[in-house]
Amino acid sequence: MNFSKLFLVSLLTFACNNGPKPASVEVVDTTRNEDKKPNIHLDFNEDSAYQYVKAQVDFGPRVPGTKGHLNCYNYLLSHLKSLADTVYTQNTRATTFNKVNIPVYNLIAEFNPKASKRILLCAHWDTRPFADEDTKNTDQPILGANDGASGVGVLLEVANQIKKLNRTDLGVDIVFFDAEDWGDASGATQNSYCLGSQYWSKNLHRSNYTADFGILLDMVGAPNAMFGYESYSLQHVSRYIPLVWGAAAQLGYDNYFKNFERGGILDDHYYIMQYANIPVMDIIDFDPNTESRFGKYWHTHQDNMDAIDKKTLNAVGRTLLKVIADYR
Numbered sequence: 595m596n597f598s599k600l601f602l603v604s605l606l607t608f609a610c611n612n613g614p615k616p617a618s619v620e621v622v623d624t625t626r627n628e629d630k631k632p633n634i635h636l637d638f639n640e641d642s643a644y645q646y647v648k649a650q651v652d653f654g655p656r657v658p659g660t661k662g663h664l665n666c667y668n669y670l671l672s673h674l675k676s677l678a679d680t681v682y683t684q685n686t687r688a689t690t691f692n693k694v695n696i697p698v699y700n701l702i703a704e705f706n707p708k709a710s711k712r713i714l715l716c717a718h719w720d721t722r723p724f725a726d727e728d729t730k731n732t733d734q735p736i737l738g739a740n741d742g743a744s745g746v747g748v749l750l751e752v753a754n755q756i757k758k759l760n761r762t763d764l765g766v767d768i769v770f771f772d773a774e775d776w777g778d779a780s781g782a783t784q785n786s787y788c789l790g791s792q793y794w795s796k797n798l799h800r801s802n803y804t805a806d807f808g809i810l811l812d813m814v815g816a817p818n819a820m821f822g823y824e825s826y827s828l829q830h831v832s833r834y835i836p837l838v839w840g841a842a843a844q845l846g847y848d849n850y851f852k853n854f855e856r857g858g859i860l861d862d863h864y865y866i867m868q869y870a871n872i873p874v875m876d877i878i879d880f881d882p883n884t885e886s887r888f889g890k891y892w893h894t895h896q897d898n899m900d901a902i903d904k905k906t907l908n909a910v911g912r913t914l915l916k917v918i919a920d921y922r
């Protein structure tokens with residue numbers, strides 16, 4: 595989510611299409627369709643998910659090294675400990691592109707840790723320390739309601755509901771990455787974003803950890819959000835994408851989960867695939883009306899609770915629960 599990302603988005607849009615309209619992409623479902631359980635009741639409380647987003651925003655900006663960051667970390671840790679079978683934390687330090695030494699706290703919550711079949715669900719929980727896409731107060735941190743809190747809020751509510759699905763044969767891991775968004779928007783510094791996921795991917799919380807596939811949520815709360823196929827996901831996770839987009843379509847959420855390629859983004863999933871060799875798709879907001887292709891709120895002070903719609907959180911959360919319920 596920087597200029598290099600924007601460059602990639604533009605490049606891919608330019609390379610793959612003849613115009614700004616996203617190309618339609620056919621994703622072939624090569625997964626097995628047999629042996630799927632009939633529809634089960636999926637509980638996902640959108641009010642609860644919304645409150646989890648708001649609770650994070652109420653801590654103020656969650657910029658690594660600040661009080662809001664530490665308070666939010668303790669809040670997330672206590673929530674995960676109350677629900678998951680095993681919770682791991684990774685506390686390390688990193689130096690940002692602008693030479694600030696920061697604490698980096700990753701949180702990892704395992705459900706059914708002994709199961710060998712596993713799904714990884716992840717999001718970043720930190721927020722950007724400057725509003726460099728805004729027109730004023732650009733040196734002030736953003737609230738990151740959508741860019742940070744939305745994915746975490748959805749996953750906190752998913753964590754509430756996982757055990758009701760009774761999938762004792764399936765392991766689910768929820769990972770919250772720190773320090774995703776303190777990156778160099780000029781693109782001059784390589785790999786300056788995603789410091790928490792880079793660390794986790796190179797230093798897994800337990801040896802030989804792996805998952806069949808993963809789903810990264812980033813900016814999944816905007817009103818009328820639109821999610822397309824992110825290009826690195828399409829290249830490396832094409833076998834699993836239909837599980838998610840198919841679940842969304844079956845639930846009637848194809849107004850959010852659309853059939854087009856949106857360009858490549860150097861998000862946390864990119865580093866997980868590179869270093870931990872786990873295929874992870876990125877579900878991330880797409881706005882055809884902005885140059886960045888993210889929403890107008892992106893990296894501005896407008897990324898507050900007004901950028902969040904419960905209906906979008908609900909569509910994403912219920913889709914994830916259906917993926918967990920159906921995956922064999």
Ligand SMILES: [Zn+2]
Nearest residue numbers: 595722741775
């Ligand atoms: Zn961001």
